[in-house]
Amino acid sequence: MNKQILLNKRPQKIMTSDDFKLEIVDIPKLKDGEVLLKNSYLSIDAGFRFWMNEGSGNNILPAMALGQPVQGIVLGTVIESKNPSYKQGDKLMTRSAWQEYSVITAENDTVYPLPTAWECDDSLYLGVLGETGMSAYIGTVDMGQLKQGDTALISAAAGAAGIVAGQIAKINGAKVIGITSSDQKSQKLINEFGFDRCLNYKSSTPLSELIADECPNGVDYYFDSVGGQMLEDAIANIAQNGRIALCGAIASYSSLEPQLGPKNLFNLVVRQASMKGLMTHYESDRYDEMRGQLFKWMQQGTLKNAESCFEGIEHAPAAFCGMFTGNNFGKTIIKL
Ligand SMILES: NC(=O)c1ccc[n+]([C@@H]2O[C@H](COP(=O)([O-])OP(=O)(O)OC[C@H]3O[C@@H](n4cnc5c(N)ncnc54)[C@H](OP(=O)(O)O)[C@@H]3O)[C@@H](O)[C@H]2O)c1
Known part of the structure; x- marks a missing residue:
């Protein structure tokens, strides 16, 4: 079964956990060209609040639909693939939704393999080595x-x-x-x-x-x-x-x-x-260069990671609301 967090209501000025709803659905069957990801982390990003507003769609994202999973960046492992570009065990990051399993469609152009050049915890690729x-x-x-x-x-x-x-x-x-x-x-x-x-x-x-x-x-x-x-x-x-x-x-x-x-x-x-x-x-061709320098600073001890990590998808709404009320420190992530 796949636990998802849906956008239940359009948040008003003060967002609350009631704007979101947990739902449990079947894990979808894959079509040709698709990949099934078992997510290990959700990235909780303040910027996605904008696309929860009615009519907020632009060239980055359409406005999020009511009753549909909340859009966000996930990091997970391929557990089934009908796409020759990805195989079981590959670790990928992509723009998907707050859910435990994500289907990556053939059209999704935001799929990035987890870099292997730097030995570190995967979660760093959502924070200090992430966007x-x-x-x-x-x-x-x-x-x-x-x-x-x-x-x-x-x-x-x-x-x-x-x-x-x-x-x-x-x-x-x-x-x-x-x-x-x-x-x-x-x-x-x-x-x-x-x-x-x-x-x-x-x-x-x-x-x-x-x-x-x-x-x-x-x-x-x-x-x-x-x-x-x-x-x-x-x-x-x-x-x-x-x-x-x-x-x-x-x-x-x-x-x-x-x-x-x-x-x-x-x-x-x-x-x-x-x-x-x-x-x-829009600067994805520079990700390796930037990550290389950020990682070097971390190794030298001049750059430290800071994370607020919550365990379990049910904590995603409160963690997200907390970013707007000063509750987080450093990068906010959900470990699944
Ligand atoms: N341009 C890009 O490519 C790009 C990519 C990623 C993120 N971003 C942007 O970077 C910013 C930070 O995002 P993030 O995901 O890293 O979130 P974040 O900084 O981890 O969390 C948001 C922080 O903003 C502060 N805050 C909240 N409401 C505020 C307000 N009304 N006035 C002043 N401070 C407020 C809170 O700290 P306090 O406790 O200090 O209030 C909170 O810790 C966002 O604006 C996001 O859209 C841009």
């Missing part, structure tokens, strides 16, 4: 162009992408300031992950003022997972020739109304600063 880790890499290495003494400001610093971005910025010689929701997370980032300082965006002092106090010469690089007011606060403090990597916009995924952009974009003009989006999915 979130590589998003941090593209932002911080390629777009950050950091030099010794630069100031790097990292949003959602205790999340999967942010915690890697902060550590890469440190490796590249920057003073690293994280933004997070609690003093407990801040202490962990400073004591265990090498951040220099952290700002609590829930403090009574406006974040823009906290940034200005901490970064008197401005922010040379901002890694943005959040968008909204936080992006505006970073732009207010951007340094001359500063760089902003737009990785995500978690503050707006739950919003049912179109969001206004930052009101202070003219700051980018006068400070000759740049702001650019990134989409890791």
Whole structure:
């Protein structure tokens, strides 16, 4: 039998576990060209919240259908194959759904064999060596162009992408300031992950003022997972020739109304600063290069993995909701 998590209701501003439903169905029979995967991990990704909204479909994903399994990235082992490209025992990652078994159709063009070049736990390929880790890499290495003494400001610093971005910025010689929701997370980032300082965006002092106090010469690089007011606060403090990597916009995924952009974009003009989006999915030809460097840093001990791992598919809804209420630390995964 195949346990699945369905999208039961369209989540509103505050998402709850009731928006999801566990269902047990038969494991489907394979057609020619298809592969059956027994999943060992589900990747829980904040970005998928966006495609739960009505009419949210775009060139990356269609809007998720009500009553259908929640879309997400899985990692599993082939247990049956009617596709000559894959054999029993192959480990694959693919965009599929929150379920224990996935059928990969012949048309699915998001199937990646688990790399074998680096000896490590499979779960790392969903986190530090996965899309979130590589998003941090593209932002911080390629777009950050950091030099010794630069100031790097990292949003959602205790999340999967942010915690890697902060550590890469440190490796590249920057003073690293994280933004997070609690003093407990801040202490962990400073004591265990090498951040220099952290700002609590829930403090009574406006974040823009906290940034200005901490970064008197401005922010040379901002890694943005959040968008909204936080992006505006970073732009207010951007340094001359500063760089902003737009990785995500978690503050707006739950919003049912179109969001206004930052009101202070003219700051980018006068400070000759740049702001650019990134989409890791389109850089798959560079995955080996990026994973190679990330793994090397891990071996050297300058990059640490951080994971919130929950066991059992029934925990996927609560784990996902927790990413929007500050409950996770590092990469959130479900072990099946
Ligand atoms: N462009 C790409 O190719 C790509 C690929 C992967 C991920 N992403 C993006 O990267 C971002 C991080 O995703 P992830 O899956 O790694 O999640 P994550 O960072 O592990 O979890 C989300 C974090 O965001 C913070 N957060 C939640 N709501 C917030 C709000 N309203 N304001 C400020 N902070 C908030 C929470 O930390 P606190 O406790 O600090 O609030 C939480 O830990 C997302 O925006 C995602 O869409 C982009």
